Amino acid sequence: MGTKSSKGKIWLFNVIFVVVCLGIFLLLWNAPPETTPRLPHDDNHQPFFAMDKKEAEKFCENCHQPDGIRPLPETHPPTYRCLLCHKRDF
Ligand code: HEC
Ligand code: HEC
Incomplete structure (x- = not known):
């Protein structure tokens, strides 16, 4: 009986999964560049x-x-x- 509608839902979950993955990917891609200063090359360091x-x-x-x-x-x-x-x- 419910086979058709549950197949439809699986399709929907797959779309949500891909959208979430894309979202995470874009978030990481847009992360700001590293700003922590590196250890300087000078006599002290x-x-x-x-x-x-x-x-x-x-x-x-x-x-x-x-x-x-x-x-x-x-x-x-x-x-x-x-x-x-x-x-x-x-
Ligand atoms: C959790 C990461 C982290 C650790 C551990 C850490 N630092 Fe830093 N440090 C930073 C970041 C981020 C900045 C830049 C902060 C800013 O610009 O406000 C910074 C800035 C500095 C600066 C530059 C400050 C200035 O006057 O511009 C010095 C010097 C420094 N850290 C020394 C140290 C020393 C010494 C230690 C260990 C005792 C240490 N840090 C541990 C993240 C860290
Ligand atoms: C002999 C003294 C001395 C010791 C030991 C020392 N520092 Fe520094 N450090 C300085 C001075 C002075 C400055 C600021 C002048 C400069 O940028 O070189 C500085 C600056 C820095 C900065 C900032 C560089 C920047 O681009 O703003 C960082 C990061 C730092 N030290 C990390 C460290 C860490 C990590 C250690 C231990 C492994 C350490 N220092 C040990 C004297 C010291």
């Missing part, structure tokens, strides 16, 4: 490029703590694991 990440992160706070030479802005996100956000490129 050059040593950290060659180090293990966890090893290097022990030094960041020497200068980037609140009373260091370059305190983090108040709007800075949580600071756990600096180098997972601030990427190092070579």
Whole structure:
């Protein structure tokens, strides 16, 4: 009895599925470009490029703590694991 209408519904679900996938795709496609500053190449940071990440992160706070030479802005996100956000490129 209900075969015809349930087939119609499956067709509808497939369309919804494709539309949702397209929506997610467009959302990711339009994502803003990455804005997190990378680790700078200067005398202060050059040593950290060659180090293990966890090893290097022990030094960041020497200068980037609140009373260091370059305190983090108040709007800075949580600071756990600096180098997972601030990427190092070579
Ligand atoms: C010897 C002091 C010192 C240490 C240690 C240090 N920094 Fe810095 N950092 C600075 C200074 C000074 C600046 C600002 C001048 C500049 O942009 O180079 C800065 C700037 C930055 C910036 C901003 C770059 C930009 O483009 O605005 C990032 C990100 C950063 N440091 C991350 C780190 C991380 C991560 C570590 C640990 C691996 C670290 N720093 C260790 C002194 C230091
Ligand atoms: C969760 C990701 C994340 C982590 C972890 C993180 N940061 Fe950042 N950091 C950012 C973002 C995003 C910005 C840009 C913020 C802005 O422009 O307001 C930033 C900006 C900075 C700046 C530039 C500030 C300026 O004056 O312009 C420095 C320096 C910095 N981070 C250092 C560090 C240090 C040192 C650590 C570890 C103790 C750390 N960050 C951990 C995401 C992160």
